[in-house]
Amino acid sequence: MKIDALKLFHFPGSRSARVRWALYETFGDDYELETMKLLEGEQYASQFLAVNPNHAVPVLEISWEDGSVQNMLESTAMVEWLADAYPDKQLAPAPVLSAERADYLQMLQFGGGWMDAMLWQIRMHRELLPESERDKRTVDRTLEKFASEVEPQLLRRLTASDYMCGGSFSAADIVVGHNVNWARMYGLCQDEAFKDYVRRLASRPAFRRAFDDVVRK
Numbered sequence: 001m002k003i004d005a006l007k008l009f010h011f012p013g014s015r016s017a018r019v020r021w022a023l024y025e026t027f028g029d030d031y032e033l034e035t036m037k038l039l040e041g042e043q044y045a046s047q048f049l050a051v052n053p054n055h056a057v058p059v060l061e062i063s064w065e066d067g068s069v070q071n072m073l074e075s076t077a078m079v080e081w082l083a084d085a086y087p088d089k090q091l092a093p094a095p096v097l098s099a100e101r102a103d104y105l106q107m108l109q110f111g112g113g114w115m116d117a118m119l120w121q122i123r124m125h126r127e128l129l130p131e132s133e134r135d136k137r138t139v140d141r142t143l144e145k146f147a148s149e150v151e152p153q154l155l156r157r158l159t160a161s162d163y164m165c166g167g168s169f170s171a172a173d174i175v176v177g178h179n180v181n182w183a184r185m186y187g188l189c190q191d192e193a194f195k196d197y198v199r200r201l202a203s204r205p206a207f208r209r210a211f212d213d214v215v216r217k
Contacts (some may be wrong), residue, residue, distance in 0.1 A: 002065045009051070009059040011038045012213040015075040015116075016058030018178040022079040022171060025208035026086040027064035034212070076112030076136040078176055080105075083171035091171040100165070104172055107164045110153075118146045119182050126186075146188055154180070158193040162200060169204070177201045 008023065010016040011031055023031055036042050036057055043055040052073055054061045060072040072078050083092035093100040121142045125134045154176070157164055164172045181198060183189045201207050 002060060003027075004065045004067075004217070005063040007034060007061040007063075008032070009034050009036055009048075009057050009061070011057045012034050012215075013211065014038075014057055015178075017210050017214075018148075018174050019058045019060060019078045019082075020073050021178070021206055021210035022091075024084045024209050025091060025171075025204075026082045026089050029209075058109070066135075074112075076088060076108060076116075079112075079171050080108060090168070093165075093170075104165050104170055107157075107172040108175055109173065111179050115146075115150055115176065115179045115183075118142050118150065119179060119186075120157050122146075122186055138203050141185065143188065146183065154189070155191060155193055158197050162197075169201075173201060177207075 006023070006027060008016060008019060008031060010020060012035070020033070023029075036048070038057070042048060043052075043057070049055060049059070050073055054073060058071075058073075058075050058078065060078045062070045062072065064070065072081070079091070079155070084095060087094065093104050095101060122139055125136070125139045154164070161167050163169050164176050177197070180189050180194055184194070184198070
């Protein structure tokens with residue numbers, strides 16, 4: 001079955017940016033982008049809750065050629081789906097029994113799960129929760145855990161090759177790379193290897209387009 005149209009519910013720089021990046025790497029620019037006003041609480045409006053009861057972006061609305069509409073709600077799943085849907089773009093090892101596929105899926109989920117959860121904890125307790133509910137100990141513990149456990153794993157890979165799964169860019173780099181940029185905002189991932197990695201990612205036209213709405217300070 002073919003895709004009739006795609007629509008991405010988006011907020012600049014957030015997890016939806018990694019999906020926007022994946023779209024530009026695979027599908028191209030022929031999709032609808034709806035930028036949500038999250039800071040004004042638009043995600044809690046009844047109309048949007050009918051689309052995503054988790055009141056968050058991204059949402060990828062897929063309109064199929066038979067007239068049916070499907071919503072995807074998880075950014076890592078969207079990135080994986082797009083990479084597999086467009087094998088000619090060579091963003092993922094073929095979905096067969098192979099060491100390369102196993103390693104790729106491991107890093108894709110490591111970025112979307114373990115890394116993401118830690119960074120979200122830091123953001124919640126630094127920026128989002130009311131002052132009375134923030135816990136500096138949670139922030140300090142998570143920063144230390146990320147620096148001592150996550151960074152060394154990523155550095156070993158970047159010491160051995162240019163990208164997370166070897167010498168070629170893959171969809172795993174979309175998720176992990178987005179999170180490395182996020183981590184750098186908190187003083188993490190400051191090694192030169194990370195800086196070089198970010199520069200390589202930022203040189204991709206699809207990356208530049210995906211983050212062209214982020215205000216740089």
